[in-house]
Amino acid sequence: MTDERRNASIRIQALHPQYAEAAAQWASRLGLRQDGETEFALQLGDDGLQLVELGDKAPGPVRVDFVEGAAAHRRQFGGGSGQMIAKAVGVQSGIRPRILDATAGLGRDAFVLASLGCEMTLIERQPLVAALLEDGLQRAALNLDVAPIVARMRLLTGNAIELMRNWQGEAPQVIYLDPMFPHRDKSALVKKEMRLFRPFVGDDLDAPALLEAALALATHRVVVKRPRKAPAIEGSKPGYVLEGKSSRYDIYPKKKLEPGAQV
Numbered sequence: 001m002t003d004e005r006r007n008a009s010i011r012i013q014a015l016h017p018q019y020a021e022a023a024a025q026w027a028s029r030l031g032l033r034q035d036g037e038t039e040f041a042l043q044l045g046d047d048g049l050q051l052v053e054l055g056d057k058a059p060g061p062v063r064v065d066f067v068e069g070a071a072a073h074r075r076q077f078g079g080g081s082g083q084m085i086a087k088a089v090g091v092q093s094g095i096r097p098r099i100l101d102a103t104a105g106l107g108r109d110a111f112v113l114a115s116l117g118c119e120m121t122l123i124e125r126q127p128l129v130a131a132l133l134e135d136g137l138q139r140a141a142l143n144l145d146v147a148p149i150v151a152r153m154r155l156l157t158g159n160a161i162e163l164m165r166n167w168q169g170e171a172p173q174v175i176y177l178d179p180m181f182p183h184r185d186k187s188a189l190v191k192k193e194m195r196l197f198r199p200f201v202g203d204d205l206d207a208p209a210l211l212e213a214a215l216a217l218a219t220h221r222v223v224v225k226r227p228r229k230a231p232a233i234e235g236s237k238p239g240y241v242l243e244g245k246s247s248r249y250d251i252y253p254k255k256k257l258e259p260g261a262q263v
């Protein structure tokens with residue numbers, strides 16, 4: 001990540017006076033200013049926390065929504081345990097592995113796996129992204145249909161490389177990694193979220209260290225999601241690959257998952 005990217009200017013904004021106090025708390029937790037001219041804003045309103053680029057031509061806001069929209073649709077009609085991501089992490093009849101998603105992002109992949117019954121620990125190091133995710137999880141916990149799913153998702157904020165190297169307690173059976181890939185294709189920028197997050201997240205150039213730490217910690221397998229044509233992460237070679245239309249899962253097996261392996 002370049003310094004220019006890390007310094008993208010952002011402020012917190014309460015969309016109604018009733019959110020001023022909560023906004024001040026986020027400002028102090030995240031070290032954000034509450035006024036002045038900025039390129040981006042983290043806004044707090046009736047729909048929770050959202051990140052938005054300010055200005056006329058900017059795309060709309062991004063927030064985490066596990067209750068409605070794409071996440072709800074995929075939960076209801078998304079193909080269940082037949083989905084490629086489910087196969088990649090080893091979900092089968094009687095097998096619901098305990099998974100660490102060490103690159104949680106907005107939590108979409110983790111939510112899919114939690115919907116299938118996997119116990120998930122999530123790690124996100126970008127504080128703004130982690131804040132959006134924390135807020136989305138809290139709102140989802142208030143919804144009767146989704147609460148049991150997000151109860152299986154525990155969020156940690158920090159660098160997964162350090163957290164995995166110093167892991168306390170029972171090791172995850174499967175570690176799932178989906179680091180940002182350095183895109184040279186400008187068309188990727190058209191994607192709203194990509195455009196919003198790239199100034200803050202940058203490219204995850206330390207993915208080789210992430211893979212190495214994951215391989216040292218996972219008891220059963222490590223799974224890496226990649227763009228279909230991208231090279232594997234530098235370092236150990238995957239044992240096998242599952243290829244989809246736009247993405248691919250590189251699988252680094254360590255031990256066979258057995259029925260009853262869920263916790």
Ligand SMILES: C[S@@+](CC[C@H](N)C(=O)[O-])C[C@H]1O[C@@H](n2cnc3c(N)ncnc32)[C@H](O)[C@@H]1O
Nearest residue numbers: 103104105106107108109124125126159160178
């Ligand atoms: C492509 S996004 C993941 C998207 C996610 N799979 C989803 O479904 O929403 C990659 C995320 O991993 C995070 N990340 C990358 N390396 C990390 C590390 N070492 N520790 C914690 N988070 C990391 C980045 O900040 C970014 O938010």
